Amino acid sequence: MNSLTIALDVMGGDKGPLVTLTAAIFAVKKVPNLHLLLCGDEKIITETLLAHQISQHNQLTLIPTTEVVAMDEKPSSALRTKRNSSMRKAIDLVEQGKAQACVSAGNTGALFAMAHCILKTLPGVERPALISSLPTHDENKHVFMLDLGANVFCEANILYQFGLMGSVMAEQVDGITKPRVALLNMGEEDIKGSDHIKLAATKLSDNDQINYVGFIEGNDIFTNKTDVIVCDGFVGNVALKTCEGVAQLVYRKLHKFLSEHFFARIIGKILAPALKKLFKSMNPDQYNGASLIGLRGIVVKSHGNAGSKAFEAAIFEAMKEVENQVPEKIKLALEQGLIEQPLTE
Amino acid sequence: MNSLTIALDVMGGDKGPLVTLTAAIFAVKKVPNLHLLLCGDEKIITETLLAHQISQHNQLTLIPTTEVVAMDEKPSSALRTKRNSSMRKAIDLVEQGKAQACVSAGNTGALFAMAHCILKTLPGVERPALISSLPTHDENKHVFMLDLGANVFCEANILYQFGLMGSVMAEQVDGITKPRVALLNMGEEDIKGSDHIKLAATKLSDNDQINYVGFIEGNDIFTNKTDVIVCDGFVGNVALKTCEGVAQLVYRKLHKFLSEHFFARIIGKILAPALKKLFKSMNPDQYNGASLIGLRGIVVKSHGNAGSKAFEAAIFEAMKEVENQVPEKIKLALEQGLIEQPLTE
Structure with a gap:
């Protein structure tokens, strides 16, 4: 050992x-x-x-x-x-x-x-990224999301590199073969979003090493449609913090609801520890580490x-x-990625 | 009448x-x-x-x-x-x-x-915005958020105008005196975020008509710290859709949890309709209209x-x-806002 x-x-x-x-x-x-x-x-x-x-x-x-x-x-x-x-x-x-x-x-x-x-x-x-895993509907699977706040704004080329790096993380850390990679956008249609996102989509789909599956929207972050979600740091940070906010809001509302209904009040007390655990798992920012890759x-x-x-x-x-050996594997993927796909815009 | x-x-x-x-x-x-x-x-x-x-x-x-x-x-x-x-x-x-x-x-x-x-x-x-109201921890209050997807990217000046317009909505539709206006950012500190957000912050705080309260993060969207949240359409759309996604995920996990525990299964059946209502209220995109203002x-x-x-x-x-008369009131606020704060960058 x-x-x-x-x-x-x-x-x-x-x-x-x-x-x-x-x-x-x-x-x-x-x-x-x-x-x-x-x-x-x-x-x-x-x-x-x-x-x-x-x-x-x-x-x-x-x-x-x-x-x-x-x-x-x-x-x-x-x-x-x-x-x-x-x-x-x-x-x-x-x-x-x-x-x-x-x-x-x-x-x-x-x-x-x-x-x-x-x-x-x-x-x-060009830029390191902050990556973390979030829960999905499938209890045994999570999804990697990057960047979560290391870079405010990211050009197409940087988003493309994030796609490559996220793919390596999912492959090496979670052992997923050909991880599905998606770009977070404001719509699933090809016409939606900014020019740099559309360009990043082209770059990712042109690279045979990447299993690029297209755009996803915020409501599909958790639906196990993809293994890696790519976005710029501003958007990723807001999305992550919003998750935390919604989980807190639901927990409070549920707590209030359970204390107001007679039957629920009794059961609420019995279930309290388990419910707390459930909501902790919903707070990815707080209960997993994030990595700078x-x-x-x-x-x-x-x-x-x-x-x-x-x-x-x-x-x-x-x-x-x-x-x-995540850094070594990312280095390798990028070297191969660089050959297949010149990093110019 | x-x-x-x-x-x-x-x-x-x-x-x-x-x-x-x-x-x-x-x-x-x-x-x-x-x-x-x-x-x-x-x-x-x-x-x-x-x-x-x-x-x-x-x-x-x-x-x-x-x-x-x-x-x-x-x-x-x-x-x-x-x-x-x-x-x-x-x-x-x-x-x-x-x-x-x-x-x-x-x-x-x-x-x-x-x-x-x-x-x-x-x-x-310069640009119309999509605005809607979201729930907060306080059951009797909601928060207006704009833009929710009408504009992909917004310059400082446009964010400033959204602040003015959102303030009018909160004042006219909800009857709030001096509505609190915040900018959504990736940190609460003044040094965080992009240049155009920092410039928008300066513009909003320089206008005496606006009760600008600073930056908020995604986890504070629902904590009743503000009456109006301003962001660009891409970020607003992702945040809104992420809310929907988290609410769905929690609902599913809770449902599974309630069906797995014996006591919970019984109570879950009794509470099912009320729980459904609770989660519907968490899905703002789907259960309120949004307005183009x-x-x-x-x-x-x-x-x-x-x-x-x-x-x-x-x-x-x-x-x-x-x-x-929301459009008339926005017009008036902007006319006054234009005099107090020249709209140049």
Whole structure:
């Protein structure tokens, strides 16, 4: 069994070390060959570990840092000034080959800027993308969606590359043969949408390596019509956050409804834990990690207010990408894609 | 009591006259001063009304047309070639002053193109917008969102005008004093988003007539933080359709969950109709009409697969806009807005 080394930005996220270290402790318990590099404030980490009755652990290594990137910090300023931050250190360790991946629940913009600048994109990749999986009607299948907010606006060529990269993720991480790739649009008809989306559609359908299935609309994100959904970061971010908003709204309405009806009130109490679980699974942003792909290294982003289970899931997501050599596979797909389809507009 | 005359595109929508005429019959029963102009195929309308045992009705007038705009027809082609269609006729009647508003469940793109071309925009309005109301956590309040798909991409100036128009809708239709107006963005911080959104934010906050409250994210669409949400048509359409998709997904998961648990199965059967109603209210696109605003006339769009109740709601929405003179009020607000805030970029 090969050893797996992953660097954690311990200080990142709304709850910081309380969440990240709890997740780290559970993760190493479950995976004997996992080694975690804990980047963050020495005193806080030591004390938090001691509270868990850990003074030394052969799977946990402390990497002391002195700075923290604030959740509302401007990415450009974090990149310029926070050279000794826990986030920066975790990325540096990947760049130096000392870690195979890094995980952070910190400021998304700063993480993206640092990862982009330090790790650099793979040859042929113009922009990295934030990708995550969402639930579908079929309980055993999910759908990958990208970009979820790393890039505000994306030209046709970038959307085309996202299609290639998403296809590799679905193939490597989920083991899907010839994953179906769709573009998110405001209509299914060919005539709908902006010029750059139409051009991206042409590029994707011209590439024999890609199983491009056409446009889909927002209401079909979850209907298992596709394995990969491609859109620009603005649209993806709004769609993802809207999912979260609708799930919350339905949960509240249902809760109110269950408390107002006599029979429902009784059953509501019995079912409460199971219902809560159901709605948690509907909140993809919060309960899965998202990955920055297209870089020369693996970077997994956990939600800012993730709990320890969600952060642990992000660590496992990083492990999966290391084991499946996602960056190498994306590089390969792009090289082949570049030959088949010149990347010019 | 003043008489209200509204033109209906009887042939529009997935189910056509079956739905639209049933809605028309119910609407005139409820509102004695409502007069409906039924644009569509003479034979089909006569026969459908006869099936309802109506051979003549002083509130219903047949306006025979010979063509129908197909649901998947290209807007430009519909505009050029379908001059004697039921949709075109309904809009023509508004333009000629013979109807105070028109309602259609037909092809959105074609309706938009025809309405834009025939009715023209109000002075100062660059682009009309599709607006609808969505539910919020507070049962007695909803939120207006625009644009929902009439315009793929919108410059700052157009978003600014949408803010003004949305504010008038919330004020006139819902009677809200100083409606809160927000821009949909991928973050709440001022630094997030594209340049045109930041510029639109400056324009909106510089106008004293507008109660601009800043950026909101997708998860806050439903939390009653604002009365009006402004975005471009692509983003608005994806967000709206995503709502529909999430509601369907939750409904399915809940249904499955209720059928799998013994207690829940019993209670699920008792609660089924009420649950269905709850989820219908979560499907704003389908159960409210949307309006095309910024035009010199009132055009209400019902969902393509609307049932008769939804189409009836769209007729009542049109009545409300006529009674509150929405286009006149938008014109006034824009005239004042133009003086306070020169519309240049």
